[in-house]
Amino acid sequence: MVVGRSQLLIDLVSNNSDLENILLRLKIILSDLGDQRIISWIKGELEGYSIEDGVESFPPYRILKGNPVGTFVVNGTTKYRNQQVPLEALIKDKELINDITVYYSRDNIKTIQHILGGENRDKYAKQISTSFCHSISRYDLQLLTMNVMIPSNQLEEIVSHVKSKLVEIIMELEKQFKNLDDLDIRSQIETNHTKKEQVTINIEKIIYEGSIEIGDNNKIKDSGIGKFFRR
Structure with missing residues (x-):
């Protein structure tokens, strides 16, 4: 024991x-x-x-980038199954492509760990509706189905981020308060309100770091199209 x-x-x-x-115990404190x-x-x-809370409620480490994989027919003859979908050939709007391939991971941490195990x-993926696939198809490139596959290493990164933040938060609390294992710091806060304010600021900085960016530094916008795909 340390x-x-x-x-x-x-x-x-x-x-x-x-x-x-750990989160439940920390929630009490x-x-x-x-x-x-x-x-x-x-x-x-x-x-x-909840996506209803707005994009801003999502920590950056939970905004993932997936790979569009699906079934499509080229020139009405050759059919490809479970292959990378050439979205750039079907959509010129880069923001729309971004909305399609970005995934806002809403699952709780227990579910994510269960999936990883x-x-x-x-096979973690965001499903794209058949109607949308048909709407962007061309006569020479018919898109039948599409899923945005999320690599498992991105889920592992979510777990790593949460664990790292928890370590920093607990260490910050240890600097300022005694007997964390009592799960009660109320009496210590009541005697020093300045400490309470500073600890709150420090923990918020640990949790909410930087702006929400993905890929080549393109910020995720809460557009109407984006809301449609994140449902």
Whole structure:
């Protein structure tokens, strides 16, 4: 056991508890700060994120980039199955292509870890409607079906980001408060409101870092088209 470290941190770094358990314990502690943005992040990781809250509610590490794979017919004769779809040949609007291939991962962290531990870890995908596939088809390139496949390493990165943030948050709390394992810092906050404000700011910085960008630094816009594809 590392002397001076909380059991919460030890359990996290030694994998004695799953991330859901760590988040639940941390939620109890952080609720004493009374900061809605911090609690919203914990709630999102525990319960999943809602697209109705807007793009801004999604942490950058949960905005993923997938590969369009599907079935299509070229020149009415040659049929390709489960192949990379040449979207650039069908769509000239780069923003629309971006909307199609970007995926906002709403699943809670427990579900993501379950997917990674299962046999379908490489089948995580966003489905594109058949009607849309037909609407962008051309006479020489008929798109029948399409899914945007999300590489499993991107899901692993979500888990890594969450774990890293949890480590930083707990270490920040350890600097400022005693006995984290009591899951109660209320009395310590009441005696020092300045500390409460600074800790809140520091934890928010840990959670919400930078702007939402993907790929070649193109910012994701909350357009009407984007909302359609993220449903």
